[in-house]
Amino acid sequence: MNKITKIKNEVKLKQWVEMIQQRNESGLTVTDWCKQNRINLKTYYYRLKRVRQAVCNKIEQHDIVSVEPTADIEITAEKIEISVGDVKIFLPDDFNETTLKRLLGVLR
DSSP, rough: OOHHHHHHHHHHHHHHHHHHHHHHHHOOHHHHHHHHTHHHHHHHHHHOOOHHHHHHHHSSSOOOOOOOOOOOOOOOOEEEEEETTTEEEETTTOOOOOOOOOOOOHHH
């Protein structure tokens, strides 16, 4: 795809996003909004599909990184916090110890 075509598609998508936002903010049903704005219902849904596809294509794919526990797991009566990079998982203090060990074993 050449640069001009790419820019045209980006402009189109931006306009379609604005159209969808206007419809959402209007409080009208899709059918009523399309009638009021003289947009074919199939055209609206086509544009909505294309916007959704564009958003999905931009979502980054994350690699699964294995985590090796460095010490034996010690469970206390306090809240459990597991940190891996920027990700933090909080578990209630009554979370089952055996289940936690099995889950951590999967990460190996």
